[in-house]
Amino acid sequence: MTTIKDVANKANVSVATVSRVLNQRGYVSEDALSKVLQAIKELDYQPNSVARTLYNKTSNMIGLIVPDIQNPFFPELARAVEDVANIYGYTVVLCNSDQDEKKEREYVDALKQKYIDGLIMSTHHQQENVYSAANIPVVALDRVGDERLPAVVSNNYNGGWKAAEYLVERGATRLAHIRGPRGITSSEERYNGFMAYIKNQGLDCVIEECPFQLNPAEELAERFYAAHPHIDGVFASNDVVAAGFLKVALKQKIPVPDRLQLIGFDGIAFGHMMYPELTTVAQPIYEMGALASRLCIKLIEGRQTEQLTNQLPVQIQLGGTTRGA
Amino acid sequence: MTTIKDVANKANVSVATVSRVLNQRGYVSEDALSKVLQAIKELDYQPNSVARTLYNKTSNMIGLIVPDIQNPFFPELARAVEDVANIYGYTVVLCNSDQDEKKEREYVDALKQKYIDGLIMSTHHQQENVYSAANIPVVALDRVGDERLPAVVSNNYNGGWKAAEYLVERGATRLAHIRGPRGITSSEERYNGFMAYIKNQGLDCVIEECPFQLNPAEELAERFYAAHPHIDGVFASNDVVAAGFLKVALKQKIPVPDRLQLIGFDGIAFGHMMYPELTTVAQPIYEMGALASRLCIKLIEGRQTEQLTNQLPVQIQLGGTTRGA
DNA sequence: CAAAAATCTGTAACCGGTTACATATAAAGA
DNA sequence: TCTTTATATGTAACCGGTTACAGATTTTTG
Incomplete structure (x- = not known):
């Protein structure tokens, strides 16, 4: 695997300069820039995200905890969360809690250890533990356990x-x-x-x-x-x-x-x-997942949300199990 | 967040000793052991998995790439994969590829960067790229793109x-x-x-x-x-x-x-x-997911699989859309 | 009882990035 | 022309773990 050091060697600069190029931060001369870019291209270098995570304490991962993905309501929700997350460069880690509070806690712990950036939860358990212990954004989806949490629900x-x-x-x-x-x-x-x-x-x-x-x-x-x-x-x-x-x-x-x-x-x-x-x-459903995902990312990026609870409208969908008007 | 250094300080030993305790490797005296365990308990210390991943190049994460979790076939499969993975201490990262080869490749790249330990894929694309570039175990699930890959399918x-x-x-x-x-x-x-x-x-x-x-x-x-x-x-x-x-x-x-x-x-x-x-x-379905997960973990742990293709039997499930015998 | 082997522990390098800081040079201002 | 400021770059510390290695102590062996 190519590392930043390899790139630095090839481009005849220090790792700091390469890092500056990668993050577009600090001063980099035209000359150095092009040499580094060239080296990156030639070596097909991709910065190691684990190393970045370790230093930055941010992983570009979002946790999604649902009761059970087999419950047909959740796949669409999960899909929406992932689609939006992807757009913003986040990866989603899906967890099935079976509504088991212990499992939930274990997942949250494990995810926090991985420097997860945010958490979207569909649970009816009180989430004080999550809310307090974690300093990461948590968004409640569909089910609200804790009133103080930002939430996405339907009406x-x-x-x-x-x-x-x-x-x-x-x-x-x-x-x-x-x-x-x-x-x-x-x-x-x-x-x-x-x-x-x-x-x-x-x-x-x-x-x-x-x-x-x-x-x-x-x-x-x-x-x-x-x-x-x-x-x-x-x-x-x-x-x-x-x-x-x-x-x-x-x-x-x-x-x-x-x-x-x-x-x-x-x-x-x-x-x-x-x-x-x-x-x-x-x-x-899809809207709800997408909104929760956007909300979570917004919070991760440090922006405040206008309102705590986001309630989306529902609509009667005509089928054949009721009579015509 | 408590680090290994905090524990070492509290227990009056070096970080190396704490690490030895954590990994149950090398020599540790009874005395040091108990002091470290005590400190760990008192500080409620949990080793940082990102730091571990960086050094060990192993993340205890498995990637699962499916075409679309909204296709009702996949939630059960995904659930099975996750259940088994969890038992062995692995986390599952779910990705929807929409059968798009470009998306697949991007996911694989992103996952490899995160030092994913193994990959379970349900795709019909040729996976030479995956197969060659990655030195991580790849298991094909339900759909087989590459004959050389270990696979779990039904008959x-x-x-x-x-x-x-x-x-x-x-x-x-x-x-x-x-x-x-x-x-x-x-x-x-x-x-x-x-x-x-x-x-x-x-x-x-x-x-x-x-x-x-x-x-x-x-x-x-x-x-x-x-x-x-x-x-x-x-x-x-x-x-x-x-x-x-x-x-x-x-x-x-x-x-x-x-x-x-x-x-x-x-x-x-x-x-x-x-x-x-x-x-x-x-x-x-559940068996297939579970088997793929077990197989993947087995490969991760360096053990060889007996056979490349694991074919599970199918069974007619009686419903009301066919006549009685 | 001396030598060899086993046990214990700490120091420091390493994983692969980021960044504070020091230093050097070029451009701008007095 | 001499400061001052902006630009450019490298060194080294850091993130939080793991482990090779060296040195010290204890136990075993001949």
Whole structure:
């Protein structure tokens, strides 16, 4: 591997001069400049980023901690984070925490040791430890654990409200909400928004709780349809759960959307892969990831962010699981 | 941040002794050992991995280059790679290449600069550059670009054969294969396996080609069903394409599986999220990722691998898009 | 009991960069 | 013309570890 010393030798200058050329800092004569550039080209020299990191305490790497990349919501988010990071010359290190606080802490420690420049986290755990111990920028994405952290989220509350409103407007009268796990900000907010509309309209509804996974959703759906045959509008707190409910409904030959309307939340890609397509409250997933990435880099570069919480709008995405207007 | 010097001072020994304790190398007296351990504990010292990397030229990082993490096949693979890597103390850096050779090369360069210890690549490009320039272990995953590279793949040929056989055994007589893009090993092999069975049985079939994406698959399906109304068995080269064909079939009210049987390839999670569930030739995706990761680490640790190509078996996964036996 | 071998420890060089500082020369100002 | 200032460059310390080597002490061996 060619080092800065090799370049210096070849160009007949000192390493300091080469370094000055590389970093475009300090004074370098025309003559030296061209000799160095020539040597760099001839030797196909690339400065060693580890050595740079050691001195500069900055690695051009961003950590991204998600619960599980297998959860179909996160690949798009991760992709967006990486795309933006790349533009600015950053590399992304992806970590799956399984929502395990210990794992999260271990990852954060390991990443900090590698002089990671910033951290983007999707977790509902309190991040005081991260927040205090690290002097690196941390951006919360989708899930907010700590209020003091800059965050990128979608308007979950509004989404919940819209979902309820949408179902009611399409003629649903007996509503149910399959809410997500307690303690996760997004599912709480969706629930709150949904309930606010329900109360506002003086309606009644059935509430069930379900983790954001297919199998539990299917199991719950079986029981649910048996227990509540009259329900004609279901709002699931995420698309995976909605898919589970749709699947069981189709299996049981419950006419969707004629006798049962279904709306999910997220707007992940596979909503389009099924038939009928899932009607859903779509978050701007890619936008969220991209924004978080930009925000993180902005903070790394020392610039302040205007606002702590960045809330992006959601939008109903028409599918075939709800009726036309 | 506490450094090895701080520890040495506190323990009243030299940095060399502390280093010996850390690496459990060389002679260290009982007395010095306990003093150092005590100091480490009191200062909550963690050795700086960047400094270590600089000297050792090894980073405990593995690069994973995939075409696009948004392709639902890759998250499971990536997860497996990361899980195994973690067990052995390695961190994974994920990169999306978009199948762009230039991007791939840039990533490889950047990763090598960071003293990445090994590389796992899912690409169909020739990797001579990688293979020659890098003296780091490279493992090909799912897609093989270079024959000389150790690789982990599933038995795509056998999968293609099995798919044909399965359709025929369930009574399909007019077969079609929607093959994947040319030049990608896996799609070629699936095609070859399928055709081998067809020829072996003296059958005839329709072949179409489609990229591994939903929209093109849907468009093709529309045209396909119009042009070939008599086809009663379709083998799609991957599950996304199969999903597109299923979606259009359902939309057109073509009875599946009674008048049209459908089988995909991959066994990705969303096959279970739809109704009917997708019948598919399932690859052991997680196993493949885990094996690639283990293989890579084995090579990093200097041990030789028994065989260059590791081919894992595929298995038909029963869904509702084919008839019972 | 002396020599050889094993154990212990510190100094300093090294990994490959960056930069403070000293020094030298050229250009500008008095 | 003599300062002063701007330009140019090299030396050496530094980032935080690892390790070759040398010297000192202890243990083993003959």
